[in-house]
Amino acid sequence: GQNIDQPTEMTATEGAIVQINCTYQTSGFNGLFWYQQHAGEAPTFLSYNVLDGLEEKGRFSSFLSRSKGYSYLLLKELQMKDSASYLCAVRDWPGRMDSSYKLIFGSGTRLLVRP
Amino acid sequence: DTGVSQDPRHKITKRGQNVTFRCDPISEHNRLYWYRQTLGQGPEFLTYFQNEAQLEKSRLLSDRFSAERPKGSFSTLEIQRTEQGDSAMYLCASSSPGPPRADTQYFGPGTRLTVL
Numbered sequence: 363g364q365n366i367d368q369p370t371e372m373t374a375t376e377g378a379i380v381q382i383n384c385t386y387q388t389s390g391f392n393g394l395f396w397y398q399q400h401a402g403e404a405p406t407f408l409s410y411n412v413l414d415g416l417e418e419k420g421r422f423s424s425f426l427s428r429s430k431g432y433s434y435l436l437l438k439e440l441q442m443k444d445s446a447s448y449l450c451a452v453r454d455w456p457g458r459m460d461s462s463y464k465l466i467f468g469s470g471t472r473l474l475v476r477p
Numbered sequence: 478d479t480g481v482s483q484d485p486r487h488k489i490t491k492r493g494q495n496v497t498f499r500c501d502p503i504s505e506h507n508r509l510y511w512y513r514q515t516l517g518q519g520p521e522f523l524t525y526f527q528n529e530a531q532l533e534k535s536r537l538l539s540d541r542f543s544a545e546r547p548k549g550s551f552s553t554l555e556i557q558r559t560e561q562g563d564s565a566m567y568l569c570a571s572s573s574p575g576p577p578r579a580d581t582q583y584f585g586p587g588t589r590l591t592v593l
Contacts, residue, residue: 366519
């Protein structure tokens, strides 16, 4: 089966650091994505990991451990505009070139940044 | 490159009516996906096109749903005999040709469907 778990809500203070965890159990794995989604808007791409380790992109970093089925998104120097939902998604690709690279999403973590 | 666009942004319809949504992917993106998102949940995959060929459909896509991508560019998603359970945000995403490692899906703003 497909199962992706992330906390429902988190609260943090402006200027602080927050870590959003994601665990997954999927039948196929070909990379893990993090998307940001503001209310009523489209998901926007933040980061992608396919190998174990840390990927850093400005204030955002994402970590992957494939053996543990675990990832986290780290947000530094939080700003009020970072208040949004953060979606963890696994790319499920069975290995055939005519297959989709569909994403299996978690339910999202709603982050509230307070002054 | 203006991003993925979707039309309409909002649709309110009565139960039993048919609705059609349009998605225009990023130009030169040959891969196109439709997802559905309900409140408080992540997007769920519905169907996938590679150029004009519909190569994968989710079990979520009942017989009342049909999708097309006639010339390998824009796509339409039609829902016949809508039900209240169809109320959701319908998201379209596209990605460029290439191996999985290079594939990043970019989402449109979505069409929010409300079935009364």
